[in-house]
Amino acid sequence: MSADTKPIIKLGVPKGSLEEATINLFERAGWKIRKHTRNYFPDINDPEITASLCRVQEIGEYIEAGVLDVGITGLDWLAERNHEDKVVRISDLVYSKTSNRPCRWVLAVAGDAPYHCAADLAGKRIATELEGMTRRYFEKAGVNVDVFYSWGATEAKVVEGLADGIVEVTETGTTIRAHGLRIIDEVMVSYPVLIANRDAWADPRKRAKIEQLDLLLQGALRAENLVALKMNAPADNLAAILEMLPSLNSPTVSPLRDEKWLSVESVVQIDVVRDLIPRLREAGAEGIIEYALNKVI
Numbered sequence: 118m119s120a121d122t123k124p125i126i127k128l129g130v131p132k133g134s135l136e137e138a139t140i141n142l143f144e145r146a147g148w149k150i151r152k153h154t155r156n157y158f159p160d161i162n163d164p165e166i167t168a169s170l171c172r173v174q175e176i177g178e179y180i181e182a183g184v185l186d187v188g189i190t191g192l193d194w195l196a197e198r199n200h201e202d203k204v205v206r207i208s209d210l211v212y213s214k215t216s217n218r219p220c221r222w223v224l225a226v227a228g229d230a231p232y233h234c235a236a237d238l239a240g241k242r243i244a245t246e247l248e249g250m251t252r253r254y255f256e257k258a259g260v261n262v263d264v265f266y267s268w269g270a271t272e273a274k275v276v277e278g279l280a281d282g283i284v285e286v287t288e289t290g291t292t293i294r295a296h297g298l299r300i301i302d303e304v305m306v307s308y309p310v311l312i313a314n315r316d317a318w319a320d321p322r323k324r325a326k327i328e329q330l331d332l333l334l335q336g337a338l339r340a341e342n343l344v345a346l347k348m349n350a351p352a353d354n355l356a357a358i359l360e361m362l363p364s365l366n367s368p369t370v371s372p373l374r375d376e377k378w379l380s381v382e383s384v385v386q387i388d389v390v391r392d393l394i395p396r397l398r399e400a401g402a403e404g405i406i407e408y409a410l411n412k413v414i
Contacts, residue, residue, distance in 0.1 A: 127168075131172070
């Protein structure tokens, strides 16, 4: 690619809790994003892309307005800001700041409070950063509550007596329980989504670049839960070894110089490997190698 290649797309990278996880995902997909301490315009090793660090709550608005062509935001903030029907939702990228699990917005109350469902909170005060979705949740349940915006430290609002309940985001519920709170319902499940401006999606050059981003980001995410296994397998027990080997399609089997042995390679879920390798060894497999994958397309 020539040095005078001009940018094709403007990319919005979420700043905040998803920032590091997103930058790491892009690196595994093939794009290195290097931040600067004094501005919000990081370098990216692709002359066809310019990047901006933006609050996840704002990215949908920038995409809708065409200030950005493509970006990653949260499904929660897409719904909260009513941008769902105003942008193109390319794909779901299920990861979070600490894991590859979606996060949840939950309704929580004090552990000893006499509330067990949304209806029990009629007439009470609810603190949250997700005001719109919280109001719609209670309206759908037919429960009248006073919802007010929380500027952080939401869990403490109940402890301090400022609210009777909260709607807060969590991955594991650990922080909520640590504040002596109890989850009584799930308001919504959220995860990052790749979205694009409608005009950008209609532009063939921009769409091709956005689809490249999507393909490789999805491949990088898929690879996180997979590893490759390679081994030498005795020809007289190949059928038994293949039977215990899961794979994306079918294991690769190649001949070796010694006809009594074959080379077998497969891609498997990472959580089965610790139990699988001893079984393969018992079946006669030797030289078993496990290695990580960057992308699986």
